[in-house]
Amino acid sequence: MKLYGYYRSSTSYRLRIALELKGIAYEYIPVNLLTSEQKGEAFTSRNPFGSVPMLEADGRDRAQSMAQLEWLDEAHPHRPLLPADIEDRYTARELAYAIATETHAVNNLPVLKYLKDPLGHSQEEIDIWYRHWLARTFVPLEGRLAQLGTGDFLFERPGFFEVVLLPQVYNARRFDFDFSDKPHIERIERACLALPEFQRAYPDNQIDAP
């Protein structure tokens, strides 16, 4: 498989973690978002959405990280990301999709750029925006994890939820988000980052990181 991504793209980071957890060998091909390489013809002819990650796998160029993750688990079911039990699968997806559909999109690079130009907002206003939408999901998420009595991971081993959580936490730390009242999220972060799979997937450890 070939993963086209960018070291600091949190959706690319999702796929790196997923592939590592599954033990699937892949080639990582950097796409420079700062020079808008993903909007060039060479890239959009393969992925019309003009976004990373793109996963070239089993003869097809795949866009959209959440669809890629669901596909990976169906087409390559060893070391599954989602648990076997239908109710547990629901739990993992509820928490993962809360991040993917509520927080990530609103804080994605194109939105932050639009806030700056044409809307003319300052970096300080953008930082407040960023933390506002993070809190909107991370506060109830922390509550849900407490309700569930979550330990180091949502289930016995990291999977679908942690694949989506860790990249969002990485972003949150870049924007100085306050985790002091989020012990469950912090514990999961710590437990994941201790694992070699997460370390290999970590943004700062990619070949396109500065």
Added chain:
Amino acid sequence: MKLYGYYRSSTSYRLRIALELKGIAYEYIPVNLLTSEQKGEAFTSRNPFGSVPMLEADGRDRAQSMAQLEWLDEAHPHRPLLPADIEDRYTARELAYAIATETHAVNNLPVLKYLKDPLGHSQEEIDIWYRHWLARTFVPLEGRLAQLGTGDFLFERPGFFEVVLLPQVYNARRFDFDFSDKPHIERIERACLALPEFQRAYPDNQIDAP
């Protein structure tokens, strides 16, 4: 099942369509977003995310529409929303998640409210914002549908993709989005709205519509 929703909430509309397509009887319980009923203690004690739709089903209060849809198809697999073939499932999810993760979140009511207050933008600026993010997904989506040679539906019958597409198209029409160069999306919209399942799920036909 009980579906807590709001007539014009597009994520609630997704669930109404899904339940109708599956032929699952449900009780629809309106939650008034205009008075922020979903942020009240009575609601958040059951759904900490404070959002609709909430699906009370099989003994559990379920938040997050995409996780609800995936769960519905696993727990109630008759009349499946997703096709059986793994590659077709990927296709349906790629297109559905493009809308759910890229367009919907950025144009959701809380974001539009935030643009107005505290950010102080005019309704005209907000309308431009709305159409900007719609185009960002609908243009490549139309291209993907053309590539796939899509007819009235993505596959033989409407399913996962149409469940997510139709509500976004409904919203787009409210914001006068230009569909003149989107023949595939318009054809799917027309074919779906001709079906009684989509008519029963339609926002204007709900008991909480004005």
